[in-house]
Amino acid sequence: MDVKKLGIAIGVIFALFFVISQPRGSADFVLDILGLLEDAAGSVVLFLRSLFS
Known part of the structure; x- marks a missing residue:
């Protein structure tokens, strides 16, 4: 078996x-x-808007 598959x-x-x-812990983690991810995407959008405005 390949190490990656393992x-x-x-x-x-x-x-x-x-x-x-x-x-419940799994749901909270997700x-x-x-x-x-939402915060990171918002930060990228804010950066791009600031860059091109």
Whole structure:
């Protein structure tokens, strides 16, 4: 088995374990990540608007 495939398999198994054992914590984690991505996208948009205005 390829090392990359093994790493992906371990990551998927860990994610499934976390979702099954702590669903609320998993949901909170996903919402936190989405919030960070939203803030980052907003910052890039603000930068571009400031650059071209």
